[in-house]
Amino acid sequence: MATGDVVVDGLWKTFRIYQQRSSTLKQAVLRRGNEVYEEFWALRDVTFEVPAGTTVGLIGANGAGKSTMLKVLSRILVPDKGSVHVDGKVSALLELGAGFHPELSGRENVFLNGTILGMTQADINSRFDEIVAFAGLEHAIDNTVKTYSSGMQARLGFAVAVAIEPDILIVDEVLAVGDEEFQRRSLERMNELRSGGRTAILVSHGLATVQQVCDTAVWLDHGQVKAVGGAEDVINQYLRSVSPDVRLDAKGREHLGSGEIEVDVEITSGGSAVDAIESGTPIEVDMRWRADTPLTNLRFQFLVHATDGQVVAGDVIHDESVNSVGAGPGGLCYSVPGFDLLPGSYHLSVSVTDAQSGHLYDSATNVAHLDVHPRGSQIELPGYVPLGGRWTRRG
Amino acid sequence: MAESVVGALKEASGYRDLMFNLTQRELRSRYRRSFLGWGWSLLQPAMMTAVYAIMLGYYLKVTPEAGDPSGIDVYAFFLLAGLLPFNYFSASLTTGMGTIVNAGGLMTRVWFPRLLLPMSSILALSVSLMIEMGILAVVVVAFTQEFMILALLPVAIVLVVLLVLFTMGSALFLTAANVRFRDVEYLTSVMLLAYFYLTPILYSPTFIPQKELPLIPLDLRQIALANPMARFAMAFRNVFYDVRLPGLPTMLWLVFWSVLAFYLGTRYFVRRSDRFAEMM
Numbered sequence: 001m002a003t004g005d006v007v008v009d010g011l012w013k014t015f016r017i018y019q020q021r022s023s024t025l026k027q028a029v030l031r032r033g034n035e036v037y038e039e040f041w042a043l044r045d046v047t048f049e050v051p052a053g054t055t056v057g058l059i060g061a062n063g064a065g066k067s068t069m070l071k072v073l074s075r076i077l078v079p080d081k082g083s084v085h086v087d088g089k090v091s092a093l094l095e096l097g098a099g100f101h102p103e104l105s106g107r108e109n110v111f112l113n114g115t116i117l118g119m120t121q122a123d124i125n126s127r128f129d130e131i132v133a134f135a136g137l138e139h140a141i142d143n144t145v146k147t148y149s150s151g152m153q154a155r156l157g158f159a160v161a162v163a164i165e166p167d168i169l170i171v172d173e174v175l176a177v178g179d180e181e182f183q184r185r186s187l188e189r190m191n192e193l194r195s196g197g198r199t200a201i202l203v204s205h206g207l208a209t210v211q212q213v214c215d216t217a218v219w220l221d222h223g224q225v226k227a228v229g230g231a232e233d234v235i236n237q238y239l240r241s242v243s244p245d246v247r248l249d250a251k252g253r254e255h256l257g258s259g260e261i262e263v264d265v266e267i268t269s270g271g272s273a274v275d276a277i278e279s280g281t282p283i284e285v286d287m288r289w290r291a292d293t294p295l296t297n298l299r300f301q302f303l304v305h306a307t308d309g310q311v312v313a314g315d316v317i318h319d320e321s322v323n324s325v326g327a328g329p330g331g332l333c334y335s336v337p338g339f340d341l342l343p344g345s346y347h348l349s350v351s352v353t354d355a356q357s358g359h360l361y362d363s364a365t366n367v368a369h370l371d372v373h374p375r376g377s378q379i380e381l382p383g384y385v386p387l388g389g390r391w392t393r394r395g
Numbered sequence: 396m397a398e399s400v401v402g403a404l405k406e407a408s409g410y411r412d413l414m415f416n417l418t419q420r421e422l423r424s425r426y427r428r429s430f431l432g433w434g435w436s437l438l439q440p441a442m443m444t445a446v447y448a449i450m451l452g453y454y455l456k457v458t459p460e461a462g463d464p465s466g467i468d469v470y471a472f473f474l475l476a477g478l479l480p481f482n483y484f485s486a487s488l489t490t491g492m493g494t495i496v497n498a499g500g501l502m503t504r505v506w507f508p509r510l511l512l513p514m515s516s517i518l519a520l521s522v523s524l525m526i527e528m529g530i531l532a533v534v535v536v537a538f539t540q541e542f543m544i545l546a547l548l549p550v551a552i553v554l555v556v557l558l559v560l561f562t563m564g565s566a567l568f569l570t571a572a573n574v575r576f577r578d579v580e581y582l583t584s585v586m587l588l589a590y591f592y593l594t595p596i597l598y599s600p601t602f603i604p605q606k607e608l609p610l611i612p613l614d615l616r617q618i619a620l621a622n623p624m625a626r627f628a629m630a631f632r633n634v635f636y637d638v639r640l641p642g643l644p645t646m647l648w649l650v651f652w653s654v655l656a657f658y659l660g661t662r663y664f665v666r667r668s669d670r671f672a673e674m675m
Contacts, residue, residue: 015673022576023575023576023577024576024577024578025576025578025579025582026578028576071503071672074505074506075506076502076503076504076505076506076672077672077673078669078670092505092506094504094505095504098500098501098504098505099501099504099505101420103424104420108420111416112413112416112417112420115410115412115413115416116413116505116507117505117507118409118410118413118507119412120412121412121415121416
């Protein structure tokens with residue numbers, strides 16, 4: 001095994017759910033040691049490998065055993081059967097502010113948490129500024145941690161966890177807490193670790209995140225491995241099982257998701273529907289929906305794809321002013337002052353998800369089509385985006 | 396994984412900076428917030444000594460024999476030499492035992508050698524013990540001009556090390572047991588009270604009658620002195636009250652108990668610690 005390899009082989013983990021538990025000596029004596037419990041297998045014969053330098057995502061419904069798996073990998077829980085081989089230095093970030101002491105300052109907590117993760121005092125000293133800068137807490141590092149917001153705690157926790165330069169980084173859902181900027185930097189940092197040959201194992205309900213950062217994925221279902229393989233492939237299998245019935249809308253388009261809300265999109269320009277424009281024309285992406293029940297905490301997204309499916313552009317909104325909808329029809333309009341993509345054929349996909357859990361309410365691909373024609377005497381350029389630069393000759 | 400005691404201790408030593416951090420945190424939080432700071436930790440034994448000296452030394456006339464060969468006959472010194480180690484033992488068990496149970500969240504969220512939590516809290520108390528012992532030595536020397544005590548200080552340090560081992564072993568055992576049965580804590584505090592009065596600390600071992608016992612070839616005093624804490628009290632008294640070296644049998648007895656308790660306590664703790672997260 002090389003440093004950074006993780007091998008999970010035939011792993012079983014059981015929990016006892018007690019109906020009658022003797023948690024004191026007094027009870028144990030009174031009940032003469034009788035305890036009544038049921039065994040619950042949280043993990044059943046789980047086998048997978050993570051080669052060094054890859055990132056794997058664990059996906060599955062709540063209670064599928066993902067978090068238990070991470071706890072076994074990070075030694076908090078011991079397996080009942082089977083084995084786990086983790087080769088190298090492990091850094092686990094399982095819960096927000098795990099190991100933070102609310103009464104101590106951020107500075108003291110960096111040292112405490114760092115040493116809990118196995119760093120030496122000297123290591124932390126030499127990286128302290130870097131950690132604080134990454135967390136963006138230069139101004140607040142001497143305040144007690146109880147005054148920190150959950151985002152600040154997540155940032156500090158992540159900053160310390162990656163500072164130890166682990167061979168294997170284990171992350172559970174924590175990244176979802178930070179703001180977009182922090183999430184972007186965290187993902188960047190994880191990619192850096194990956195290209196540095198480090199291994200990462202993460203649990204996320206945001207399937208998009210998994211697809212974005214993971215090479216492979218393991219789908220757990222009731223403690224068993226349902227599928228292992230390329231991230232996209234496993235995610236698709238998972239999605240298909242979660243919403244087995246692909247719905248068709250009035251226009252015969254395929255929709256996925258739980259279906260409490262159904263979105264339709266039209267591209268308009270100057271108030272009328274269009275399916276072909278000249279490059280640079282102002283357009284609107286006109287989203288209309290019908291919801292069966294009131295929903296909150298929504299995240300609307302549309303993506304612009306090229307003919308090969310490549311995402312060229314897109315935007316999301318989960319602003320408080322629009323993220324709740326009542327039952328019935330509703331809509332959102334996204335205006336583009338000048339749709340500047342290079343000539344070609346594009347199509348849109350949309351999705352509505354829960355902003356926190358990532359639960360998919362509705363998604364549809366190919367909901368609108370847009371041909372972009374050259375503007376005037378525009379010459380043919382490679383790619384999708386005009387750079388708008390100018391050539392000048394030297395010498 | 397780390398089933399063996401040596402393996403577990405080795406692993407823990409890789410985290411010595413954490414141990415240092417935790418100990419420091421413990422010491423700081425104990426003394427930072429109080430106006431008198433370190434003074435508070437001395438107030439408790441001083442107060443107890445004063446009360447016992449009045450009650451036992453003056454009212455009840457419990458007068459232990461004078462130190463041999465020093466001739467010191469101050470009851471307060473006699474008492475403190477035994478009281479400080481016992482207080483340390485008792486405080487270590489009480490605070491050590493809570494460390495794992497009270498760290499519930501930490502247990503289920505991060506892994507680190509679990510030994511560090513009780514050990515660091517006991518280490519912090521050991522620092523206090525050293526300071527108290529140091530002050531006792533200075534006070535006794537100042538009152539009695541027995542400068543030999545200073546020459547015996549290395550022996551006192553050896554005794555402190557043995558006491559720390561014995562205490563850690565006992566505390567680790569009880570800490571792990573307390574995770575399984577949460578009333579071990581209460582039981583222990585009751586037992587400690589009984590243990591305190593049965594251990595010759597307020598009185599000298601010569602107060603225990605040499606009464607023959609049925610079935611066993613030992614008398615009552617011999618049984619009472621098999622108690623390791625009684626031997627610790629006697630050995631510390633040898634240094635600070637009698638001003639002489641403790642006897643070889645006492646030292647061997649203490650080494651035996653300290654090593655045994657430390658080994659067994661650590662072994663039990665390490666074996667149980669894999670399951671701590673599930674028992675929270």
